[in-house]
Amino acid sequence: MKKRLRRTALYIPGNDPSMIQNAGIFGSDSIVLDLEDAVSVDEKDSARLLVRNALKNINYGDTEVIVRINSLFTPFGKEDLEVIGRVHPDGIRLPKAESAQDIQEVDSFLSRIENEEGFEENSIKIMPSIESAIGLFNVFEIVRASNRVAVINFGAEDYTSDIGAERTKEGKELFDIRTRILLAARVVGIEVQDSVFAHAHDIEGLIRETKFIKQLGFDGKSVIHPAQIEPVHQVFTPTQEEINRAKRIILAIEEAKKRKSGVISLDGRMIDAPVVAKAHRILKYAQAAGVL
């Protein structure tokens, strides 16, 4: 499977046909068709069918299609998996992940469906969301529980409520969870996405927060409104200076290879593997943003 960017994951209410129909056109890297918080209890069945039919019939092109199912602790979670798994979403976002067992349960569920439907093994990814103290406590186990786990993210509202923190726009209270899930993700080499910025019309605030999480090392962010996509992508777009330097690094490497030279330096600084990896990453983001 080709390596994709996950700068933005746009939440789409699973009970809104018109939004579902148009979910792919706003330019987010992923869409998250939501069966959980966006759908009231009495609409769970109809939303599940709507999302299933959307996955069957709508071509979302290059957009990664994720379905947020209900937690396995609710009466809906397993039925969601059973129905949605069979129309092969790219990923299942699992809310309120608390332990390795949660992930393993979903994993074996998906393995059975993949087998029954003749899908490629492990092709449906799991994207756990940490939303509680116990979930964060177990985060290393969670990311290691299955090689389906491709992205980890967290739910700021549920988490702060669970640990008794104040929820502020500034978000200092999230520093700990952000760095800890980031660390866990990097240990196993998966991607990590930030929680939503709930103030849909405060674009400046969104940009501030996105710059901060990019600085921490996050790969992207969940968004709740199409207007939030472009600003987040902007933050993740490398500057021309960064792009130029990345190009020079790659050029220097190639030339060094031709010369069969072991030590490579550029502007008097040694270029080693992490520098090269970073340069490739910058060019990938630049390409996605169409500035290369």
Add this chain to the structure above:
Amino acid sequence: MVTNEIGRKIPEEIKGIGKLKPYIGAFKTVPVGNRMAPNIACKKRGETKIINSLKKAVKKAGIRDGMTISFHHHLRNGDYVVAMVLDLLADLGIKNLTIAPTALFPVHKSIIKHIENGVVSSIQGSVNGPIGEISSRGVFDIPVVLRSHGGRARAIEAGDIKIDIAFIAAPSADNYGNLNGIDGPSACGSLGYTMTDAMYADKVIAITDHLVDFPLSPISIPQIYVDYVVKVDKIGDPKGIMSGTLEITKNPLRLIIAQRVVQAIEASGLLQDGFSLQAGAGGTSLAVTKFVGEKMEKRGIKGSFGSGGITGYFVKMLKKNLFNTLFDVQSFDLEAVQSLKINPNHLEMSASFYANPHNKGCLVNNLDTVILGATQIDSDFNVNVNTESDGLLLHGIGGHMDTAAGAKLTIIATPLLRGRMPIVVDKVITVTTPGETVDVLVTERGIAVNPARKDLIEKFRKAKLPIKNIRDLRNEACDLTGIPEEPQLADKIIGLVEYRDGTIIDVIRGVK
């Protein structure tokens, strides 16, 4: 029946209208003959134009059965004048009138009763909403003749419509018949659409609720055209005349369309010093206007003019010197009215100046880019703005076909789907604007360029715009909706779509 240039079947003659000329191409008709002229008139020294009741005024003007009377729509959905006049004429027992409005609004629903009681027997002009709907149900024996703003001005000047009495709702008037739209409790800004009526009607009655001392200043319709002035309590409801501040769309889908439109304009190469733009008052158009303004400011571009219906967004651009001039045929909001009043570079223009193809050069010919809507567009880029997917005649033409023919870059901006209906179709139900004059379709799912515009296709490719074949867009829409059923249409022709040059581009059939 004859088949016209775009393959539509047109009757050779229609009872009550006469022989029809089929459409032969957007720029093919060569006009011949002279303009028509109204009666020579005379007012003697000391003779008053102030008449103390509308009833006396219409009698003095010689109202009688079978006449053609005209109205204008600058008071939009706040207009009291159409109802006031028709109610009066009904009381006087007048029958069989042809009305020639520049447009009708939902507020004019009361016309229905005058159609039913025989006061009004036909309409030459825009029919919208409820009046359009009853036309579709076959209420008239004579089909409605739909014309664009430019086409209407042409038809009046050419004598295709002979207006016996023009009624002008005048927000400000003096006692000798000088009129403007910028002052008074019912201020509406420009009076552009009615200027041609004033010049060519045999009798002109101005109805005002704001009579000022002679002379009124500024004058937009001069005394030399006006026979009588009638003062009434109110000519309109300001709430319906003026919308407050018009807002750009918040709909993320329409915002995407607006952004793509701006990208297309930029990629076309037209966005440079001397640029000119027309965009309407719909949410998407407003967003385009705003975004183009921001782009011009950022790039230091000094445009030439903005035109058409003028909104606050255009006024802001004028104030920032992003345009030298605004040409205003209709002022959409209070900011536009205020600007028309105080800014010497905000000019009022007549419908003929704006868009009449048969004068010595109308403004649309100077236009770089126009942004227009559609109820349907087909794979030949023919656009329908008159009928809905169920075949009902619900909308007028406005300046659609005029600006499309004039502008260097005509962009149709519309969502690919409206509700469950695809907007891109194989064949439009009604052709309003011929594909020959349409360059680009911008939707949320991609941009289609008229194959005749190879230059644009190349430029858009270079700019990496998401170009798609219009048929692929059609298929993409049908993949989502299924293929919609065709509407059930009756045989009866209930409307004629007259192209701006006086030829018939299409007929509209009734619905079953």
